Ligand code: SF4
């Protein structure tokens with residue numbers, strides 16, 4: 019839907035500010051009570067979910083036009099979905115959809131920011147979001163004995179994603195995933211340098227055309243390789259393959275599974291057993307795209323209708339995605355089943371988790387702001403007494419690791435697969 | 443009229459470049475809030491406040507606020523401070539005004555357990571305050587707008603009724619020591635704070651300034667900026683932490699051992715009001731207020747669709763004359779006594795607690811959240827249509843609330859019949875009782891309109907205006923929503939001893955250069 023199609027939501031946003039806070043029923047006190055990184059850092063109302071509604075309303079009613087200041091506000095947003103879910107604990111509205119439409123409108127109108135243009139050039143030329151050479155995409159798998167799906171058949175495709183493929187510090191995540199899956203007897207293969215971007219991050223940056231191309235290309239590849247399932251370690255990719263492809267009408271006809279879901283299942287079935295003790299106090303960071311944004315897309319096409327005078331309903335009835343069915347339990351089940359690991363929760367968890375800071379292109383466009391958000395989260399993690407923060411997304415791990423390196427913090431950052439491997 | 447560069451630089455020097463903005467997209471956020479059109483009596487198609495602020499500032503301490511006010515006086519600018527900004531009266535309403543967003547001043551300074559008060563800054567939200575106070579076995583007065591709103595704003599400068607008013611009264615009765623930056627930039631420490639540096643009283647020695655500072659309705663930012671206040675605390679009967687289960691969008695509370703949540707109902711207004719008198723006489727509730735059954739229905743459901751399906755079942759209509767109650771005992775004996783009292787009152791007045799309604803998922807829990815801190819208000823009042831306004835709100839006795847309820851029904855009826863507002867049974871949504879009704883009662887005949895529907899909004903605007911006159915004619919008390927601001931005051935003042943004349947004098951005396959935006963209060967004499 020275009021930006022103008024969200025005008026009713028813009029007008030009906032009453033400025034209650036719930037989009038700034040952890041749901042009240044969860045009892046946020048003085049500390050770690052805010053959910054939106056953007057307004058937490060910048061403080062002006064315009065940086066919140068509600069403020070974005072209000073500036074967008076001013077734009078569609080010709081009260082304001084594009085300015086550098088407004089673009090700064092629009093792009094200082096991780097598209098993390100926290101405002102979306104906290105708004106929807108109360109309202110039948112779609113803040114995240116409006117934010118996506120707003121960015122798409124900017125791109126359509128040529129209102130771009132140079133940092134993201136550079137990333138997009140890389141995507142167009144080299145099929146990745148990392149400004150790297152496509153030819154290097156498979157380097158992470160060097161020396162691994164794993165099926166090459168361009169030549170062989172396998173039941174499961176492991177998709178490493180741009181971040182993990184090109185970030186040497188994260189190669190261990192994909193390599194470990196392959197090794198754990200193979201040990202569990204999974205028939206898994208990879209596309210190596212032929213793997214392409216999912217298209218999800220560019221979609222959230224406002225470049226909504228790119229995902230069409232990648233979804234078509236990827237669907238073709240999976241069909242040719244005859245794979246039945248996809249496993250991903252990256253939460254952004256997971257969200258894109260599972261949610262965005264469905265949303266744009268290109269639902270994959272293979273099952274998309276995050277590695278945490280798969281491992282939790284293997285543990286339940288007794289196919290994955292841990293033999294080593296890992297004495298470690300950990301806390302778990304819910305990645306936005308695995309948690310609140312990771313629940314299934316629910317297609318709906320229809321119109322708003324009024325009953326009882328002015329009660330707003332939808333015809334046919336619309337089911338809102340409110341973050342209830344994100345992937346929250348699987349990673350926790352894994353951590354709880356590792357001998358020695360003691361999990362302590364942060365205040366902002368599950369559907370009201372605080373973003374790592376990397377989302378929405380912020381890691382590229384505003385790295386200082388991105389790191390600031392990560393440091394906020396690290397501060398919260400440390401209050402639990404944890405020695406390590408565990409996550410399940412390459413983008414989160416990269417941003418947290420950089421933040422820890424910058425501050426010299428002793429907190430260790432792990433992808434969940436690393437602990438799993440150590441415990442096997 | 444944009445700020446002169448000299449004025450801008452003077453302000454920027456105070457707060458730093460990162461805490462001042464003139465960006466139009468940013469100003470849009472300070473010019474928008476629900477109910478603008480009926481409150482401001484502006485055209486239905488005009489979604490924003492008529493005057494946008496020239497700039498927005500984020501002061502970080504009292505000294506910065508004082509310096510800002512001095513600059514305003516020097517350059518002929520007005521300021522308008524707000525806490526969380528959830529009301530048209532809190533936003534800039536006059537030309538040449540800057541908004542002071544108090545968000546950076548967000549600390550709970552001190553919870554004094556012994557003297558049962560807490561000292562807070564402007565951006566401490568009601569919900570946060572509640573969470574921190576119960577750790578010490580205490581609870582604050584909470585207001586109907588709910589947990590996201592500023593406790594300081596309500597206590598120092600705005601109305602202040604809420605579901606717990608039956609015990610904790612009105613915000614004006616809870617405020618103690620005050621740190622107040624006058625429009626001139628001078629600092630006034632009010633009550634005991636000015637004498638001994640302690641926060642325990644808002645009054646004396648000598649004549650109290652509390653009436654001048656906020657009166658009953660509050661000055662809505664037109665008399666300077668309140669930077670720190672103390673408010674009273676009350677005993678809390680539950681544990682030191684709120685617990686809940688479930689995930690978005692409905693979280694069920696773990697109701698503490700010695701607390702109970704009930705939605706009671708009666709067959710008529712008269713029976714319900716009779717029961718209200720008995721409940722207040724018995725002084726036996728933690729919290730209790732009248733909210734229409736449709737409100738409860740919206741609060742207990744996950745979506746409008748689910749609410750509508752519940753409505754179709756007819757359970758809510760059976761409980762139209764509803765009064766929600768939360769009981770809270772400090773001992774087993776106390777809670778047993780409260781339960782017994784309630785049972786007797788229900789028996790004597792023909793009331794009931796509907797088992798079928800109690801079985802609706804989240805019914806009991808949502809009533810608890812509402813009474814705890816105004817929680818679930820957004821589901822209850824905004825999800826359905828997007829906005830609301832009030833017809834003939836009043837603050838007087840329970841009997842007057844009863845009259846107001848009839849008047850509200852009468853005024854809204856024709857619009858409801860035309861489908862311009864949300865329809866439900868007995869559209870008088872809320873009434874709160876102050877201090878066991880010994881100092882009166884507040885009622886809000888509330889109508890929900892769709893701000894995206896031009897006809898619905900036009901009706902809201904018209905009824906908003908007509909209600910002021912109707913409330914005067916029918917003698918149901920001077921309201922809140924309809925009565926704030928210059929226009930409403932000038933209509934009601936002649937019928938109430940000309941109170942407006944005194945407000946104008948106060949404004950002129952305390953703000954000789956009109957350096958605080960009069961919007962929401964009144965123009966100087
Ligand atoms: S976006 Fe939603 S939560 Fe935020 S102010 Fe608007 S209605 Fe409230």
Ligand code: SF4
Pocket residue numbers: 053054055056057065066067070094095096097098099100101102117373
């Ligand atoms: S998507 Fe995240 S960063 Fe952006 S406005 Fe919403 S909560 Fe803030």
